[in-house]
Amino acid sequence: MRHTFTLSLFIFFLLASFQFSMAQDFNSVMTSAEYVFNQDKIPCVTPAQREAIKTETQNNIKQLKQENKLAFKESNRLGGHPLFIWPLQQAAGFNYNNTWAISGYVDHNANYPNQLTDYNCGTRTYDSASGYNHQGVDMYLWPFIWKQMDDSQTEIIAAAPGQIIAKHDGEFDRSCNFNNNIWNAVYIQHNDGSIAWYGHMKNGSVTTKNVGDMVSLGEVIGTVGSSGNSTGPHLHFEIYTNSSYSQLIDPFSGTCNGMNTDSWWNTQIPYNYSGINAVLTHSAEPVVFPACPTPETPNISNSFETDDTIYFATYLRDQVAGDNIHLSIIKPDNTILYDWNITASTTSSSWYYYWYYSGVFDQEGEWKWQVSYGGDTITHTFQVGALSIEEETMETTSLYPNPATESVTIKTPRNLQSASIYDVSGKLIKNIFFTDNVTYTIDLSNMAKGMYFLTVVSSENDQERFKLIKK
Template identity: 60%
Template sequence: MKKITKTFIVLLSVFGFLITTHAQESIPKINGGEYIFNAAKTPCLTLEQRENIKDFLKENEAVLKQENKLVFNEENKAGGHVLFDWPIQQATGFNYNETWAISGYVDHNATFPNQLLDYNCGSQTYDTASGYNHQGVDVYLWPFSWKQMDDSQTEIIAASAGQIIGKGDGQFDRSCGFNNNQWNAIYIQHSDGSVAWYGHMKSGSVTTKNIGDLVTTGEVLGTVGSSGNSTGPHLHFEVYTDASYSQLVDPYYGTCNNFNLDSWWLNQKPYSNPNINAALTHSDNPIVFPTCPTAETTYESNDFELGDTVYLTAFLRDQIAGTNLSAQILRPDNSIFYSTSFNTSTTSSSWYYYWSFNSFDVIGEWKWRITYQGQTVTHLFNIQTLSIAENELESVSIYPNPTKDYINISSSNSITKARLVDLQGKIIQTIHNVSEGIQKVSLEAVSNGTYFLTLESNSNQKKTFKIIKE
């Protein structure tokens, strides 16, 4: 999450909390904010680039026709129009609830600037002062867009069967704004003669099939990237009625789309399509947006120890102001550790919330549960006992133990974090010192008793000691 687009982090003041918490946990702050894709309204293609693509495709079709390889020409194309499946899917091996949101539709108002009209008579599109009106559907990755791209988490698939009539790959794919670069893309002609453009793909991901080869509906064409004029990983999906490219198609049916008599989608998604994209747990605060195009560090983890601070997140798509969101943390026996319910205060295409807790009191499998707009997503995570001997951090010792006032640390590694936890799992103190490292932990303000001291190096290696203060 980063790019020339602007990201806003807003701390919320929400009303009507219904909260149940563990007795040791004060009422937690609910943090939240908005993620805005392409705030700069950067065109996906220049006028010159679009015309060059059209010429390129016409030349390819002429060659295929001359070689008698063009499958869907004027003589044998089907009547009516094709129906599209959704062109995005999560790759196998990943488990977000969903990975995308929509930032813009086709602009049906030919005037400019800021003269906007999408198919639903709204303004979820954009134009520019130079005369560009958005000519496709932009589907961006959410959450953690750059990490998703680097991990090839979200794939572009053929929305309808057809023939490859053009492709391009190998272009720079970490664009953060307008640059006149070429995009990586593939172009598919369908049985009715229409042509779909799939743009901004990740370099090296475009299918190895050749121009002239056939693809089936749902076949993987590549991975979402940020090549060409782009402010972050997204798919630009653009459709024309035929190979003349004179008539743009907005596949959505709506009051302000005067071209379509019906939808070109097999199942048209709602204009406002609220969704819980992910409910996750993390070992550190993941809501940090590095400078474009650096990938996010998400700190995703499902395994924690008693006393660990656990960050819990919820990522929403198409949040609607005034609608209810509920969050719960359930213990292994399904008793409620924490519960809250509140009405959202903002309408946004992508919004996040996060909480943090450090007083989990039972070992076992816990549930993090988010409910929004009739959908519930449950994420499982584990709380384990503190480990007395972890072999990850070598050559470290402490003394004296038992002690009265302080613990000295001897280590060949730089110890950058120390955490003292009591037998109930409550954190007594946490010390950070990245620049100089930690050589001593004071216990002067700590009551006599038995504790666990966890030491962590700058490479995230840990070791936990049982200590006694007398």
């Protein structure tokens, strides 16, 4: 599947007066773009794959029952269905406000093609000319979807407690189109007999627990990937009332949901869950839309000199035409450099804006880039000129030996939380999480010779990047 975007560069003149006698044409330096996930409406699962999944789970349930290991009992149905928590969470060590958006709900219109009805009587779903009607909820990563996947930034968690009745791992996870491949997935049966499918997981991330093992509410069972029929990293979440698969469930309650009368969510999010996923500063234009499946180059930076050009970006989900977005750039002395509003002109599940400025950063210290939208107000801090105490301390971090052969040790006065190694193309090679806060030695024995980049993250979430040579 292709990922496409509609790029619109808004240029017109609008003079605004400020109490500090400064005027700025904000639109002349603004770029905005829409990200469209699964534009080609690729089915997540083929009919043959769906039947194979049903057969496998039914056979496993039968086997567990024969071994007296099946947790579900018919009498449990009287207790009612589960109430799901959201099946995605941001992994520790990352600080986006949110990491996902919804591209497609369950299609309640059995006709096709392009005859669409979601639970809210809208058309945020899809079907195909072959007769496929979308049967789950698709939650895709946003922003920097491939980098998020490579960094294992978004985890898939059990939306309800239950028993693993099937799982699959080991499949290619960088799919960009329809390919007829099998996905990596986990299938969980709940106390009432209902079954949830969690599909498209990242290769190697699927839980090590076995069929028949229990999972608790919120337990990590994998990370988001793009395995199987997929056009990018996302979770396909599909639910049935029982193992006969006679009744599909749409977990969202709404006027046009003819499958079930009530919500299966503990707290149902709004149909348009408008808000901010990230507010970031960049040293150059962020590369948001490389060719699939190339990881993005975010060019994220939080440290600048006074004469640098700084890019100010915000990444939104469920933008609705007519919505107001308020933006501010605040100096270290808490006076305002710029403060302005824009009105969204397009409704989209994901959209981003950025502005760039230079020659206006007249104070050294900690600046703030603040965005308010959809009930979220996110403040991102960045440094101009003199380093903060934290950054000065972080700069005392070093690697030895470098070049290295079998291992490298990080020398630092800080408590480190994690480290990540990337190759020169930006592909994540290794994630390391530190627990003892004493020694920070990383095994390089399984890595090929060459140049890499090592990013370390302190317990205060400060980051530093180093060039690493493996001999």
